Amino acid sequence: MDHFEIRNGEMFAENVPLATIAAEVGTPVYVYSHSTLQRHAQVFRDALSALPRKHLAFAVKSNPNLSVLSVLRDEGYGADVVSEGEMKRALAAGIPASDIVFSGVGKSRRELAAALDAGIGQFNIESEEEGVELAEIARDKGGHAVATLRVNPDVDAGTHAKISTGKAENKFGVAYHDAAEIYARLSACEGLNLRGLAVHIGSQISDLAPSRAAFEKMGELMRQLRSAGHSVTHMDLGGGLGVPYRLGETLPGPDDYGAMVAEVTRDWDATIMFEPGRVITGNSGVLITEVIRVKPGVSAPFVVVDAAMNDLARPSLYDAWHDFLAVRPRGEMMEAHIVGPICESSDTFAKNRTIDVVEAGDLAVFRTAGAYGATMANTYNSRALVPEVMVKGDKWAVVADRIEPETIFAAERLPDWLS
Ligand SMILES: *Cc1c(COP(=O)(O)O)cnc(C)c1O
Secondary structure (H helix, E strand, O other), rough: OOOOOEEOOOOOOOOOOOOHHHHHHOEEEEEHHHHHHHHHHHHHHHHHOOOOOOOEEEHHHHHOOOHHHHHHHOOOEEEOOHHHHHHHHHOOOOOOOHEEEEEOOOHHHHHHHHHHHOOOOOOEOOHHHHHHHHHHHHOOOOOOOEEEEEOOOOOOOOOOOOHEOOOOOOOOOEEEHHHHHHHHHOOOOOEEEEEOOOOOOOOOOHHHHHHHHHHHHHHHHHHHHOOOOOOOEEOOOOOOOOOOOOOOOOOHHHHHHHHHHHHHOOOOEEEEEEEEOOHHHHEEEEEEEEEEEEEEEOOOOOOOOOOOOOOOOHHHOOOOOOOOOEEOOOOOOOEEEEEEOOOOOOEEEEEEEEEEEEOOOOEEEEOOOOOOOHHHHOOOOOOOOOOOEEEEOEEEEEEEEEEOOHHHHHHOOOOOOOO
């Protein structure tokens, strides 16, 4: 459920007409619903209420906007970060360092040191080499790093290849069959407090069977480690739960996921950790765009909109589907291709799609744009960096400015040997 609905013939975000935001901020613009974010955070947490000990860390990479982070902080979420920049954002949003988990396959020495200085709660290390390096840095600082070992369970998440992370050939984690030995060696490292295992098999997961299989394998490994005398108190199950991108589509939801996790982990006697991203933010945001013009095409007309692949990259990266809805629907449908202005054929949001009839000057939205939307935006074709707005009830505010090309090229320098 979300709070983007048609009322009296036009789409609102909570109690604010999207047309008002478009008129004042311009388009394209992302709009987030505060109530939807809050609700998703609560629904996910409530779905895990059967677990005696848990920790929730919001995956910052899905939407790192400071206002979004502060909503999640108020809901009691920590943060899962994958770079020093994300760590700085989480800290700036007031998320306690001790509730931050640092994930990622390429944490640099500098990032490891900065995270130790900040007092990060847990490092999810992805190789023996990283663990040794982290232990060394922590020892030099006269302390120790709290960590889990990320394991690659060799399970196919059944999602798009570019967002699958848990197969043996993927770069993430250590190989399942090597994990016990690596855990044993790293446990002996002074400077490292290795307290558990981590797993994350992919994103936009629409079938719970692969997750269950991965978690069961992790449970096996946990028991094996314990019987070899190692301490395993924390089990991080990652994120990845999918969301419906098409109106009417049904996917396993947080309740199904929670029930599965409760069953698999019932005798684990560990703190179970989660890193949800998309399931919290995905349907909490839309991207408003204006139709520039409609031009004839061979099989259907092209609806050329002012948003492009630089603003919302998912269709060009993953062939992702985003529903396209008119802000003031006329009640008639047309078949069209939806494209942006960028000079690449991959700047295509949809082909031969049945959509609301739109004309030049009409406003429309791409739904389910709250996750991996604004955060992946760039300025290709010297377009502005897209702004973000948050709505709460009848209040709204710009929570990230549009960054104009002049601001971007102000950081460029002409060397004195160029006239
Ligand atoms: C991306 C990522 C997540 C979040 O994934 P979602 O599909 O957005 O829930 C969680 N953990 C790790 C390690 C990730 O890389």
